[in-house]
Amino acid sequence: MRTIPTALAAHLDGEATTVCHCWRVICADGVVLGFTEHDGDLVFAGTTYRAASGFLASDSEQGTGLGAEAGEVTGGFSSAAILEADVVAGRYDGARVETYLVNWQAPGQHVRLRVEEIGEVVRAGDRFRAELRRQTHRLDQLQGRVYGRRCDAAFGDARCRVDAEDAAYRREGAVVAVLSETLLRVSGLSASPDGFFRLGEMHVLTGENAGARISIENHVRGEGGVTLSLWLPPPLPLVAGDTFAVTAGCDKSFATCGEKFGNRLNFQGFPHMPGMDFAYGYADGDTVHDGRPLHDR
Template sequence: MTATTIARAWMVRRADGMVLGFTDHDAVLTFDGIRFRPDHGMSARALVQATGLSVDNSEAEGALSDDAITERDVLAGRWDGAAVKMWEVDWTDPSARRLVFAGSLGEIARSQGAFRAELRGLSEPLNAARGRVFHPRCSARLGDGRCKLSLSGETFTAEAAIAEVEDGRILRFSGFPAYEAGWFERGRLLVLGGGAEGLGATVKNDTALPGGGREIELWQALGIAPVAGDRVRLVAGCDKRAVTCREKFDNFLNFRGFPHLPSEDWIMAPQAGGNRG
């Protein structure tokens, strides 16, 4: 290939299977069953790839357009973690190409109708901690294969229609099912319908209101705010303590923590308060 016929092409694949292709060439390129459009929906800075396990120093940026990457989808988190590949291509012969990057989109920021996303290489997951952590609190996630608690039914899950939304993160309900105050704190909220369908967040505060009402405060507002009438599903919260596992969920047999570990003070000074000899 000669330098005058080199173009760059990007493929982005979301978790739901949607695929988009972009190129900095002035005409459409097609290979691997993907149509790479020259609409500047995405571009990227020069790659600075590390030989170790650090994040590759590069960013992808582009315009938020209706037929490519929309602001609504970015706010909804639908592009988070999307797979990315980048090629250098001879536009006169697309079969003559070289893969120069493969990885995923990291943190995505938006500003003035455009987005900027960190590119993370394939080695990035190797930076994550591996192995079991010995800690007094449970290391499982509520309802996962290690916890084994069934979240089906009305004991730990409730569905209701929103009556009022304040600041995008405080949701109020009327005629809410009877649960003790704080039952859903640290739990999850999932939007089941409307423009924010599929979005989820963690519950910060759960307050029972007079007359059977409920107020749910989220730690962070959803990317797309739900509106009155949208239905949501709430899952009970777990603070990972052994007493909560035993008394709230009756699931202590599957508790994945070490509640009888000595405190850090004992580890630093094991002779304190004990026999010296």
């Protein structure tokens, strides 16, 4: 049950009120930002809530139970509050958002209405629209492991146990030419075999995208040089001269785990599980059913 402070409750019971909404945004990197729909900055609970953002809330529905209702906030890009580059780079993705009802004449009179997370962020000209998801949306996310033939560990994590920073699996290079939003000609990778960084990751070291991690679709060595294909365009356009580090890619198969990384003992999948043909099959005189693995790789 939500408890409304006595002073705020008395104000709300009056004939006229001076209330507005404020939003406290806690980003994944720990930075805390405050925004308000009021026409002046407000300060309470150690956070300054800026009016320059032009933040506005849309209508939203709130219900009981575990339903994953969602609302929205909109605002404009401003050098004093919201930077377009930060939105494009995904700085606010998954951020925690606390919504407050505040008496702007006495900001100490406030109550937290709800806690949500930022979901999809859409740009529209010089403005943005951010979806606010109730935290119960996490109940729709997969919990535990998936029983499948391919590995479900991330390359280089504690379950995989391969050192992704090992020089054998990591190279540094630079962008030579931008052929398209997702296709780059690069230097520094000519010593690696064709496809070695396919399904790997690019960590941008310099330029406007510094710090970004981008998934690699393919790595090809050709007569014109080495090219990297990206699954998605980077947050901001890459340019010639941007430097990066790339880590080897893994297709999560048992064969790749052994042949490319020598890591079969730590494979986090079930490569010998029977397929659908076997599951729907039946015993007959021509088939061996002695418990041996159906696949040796």
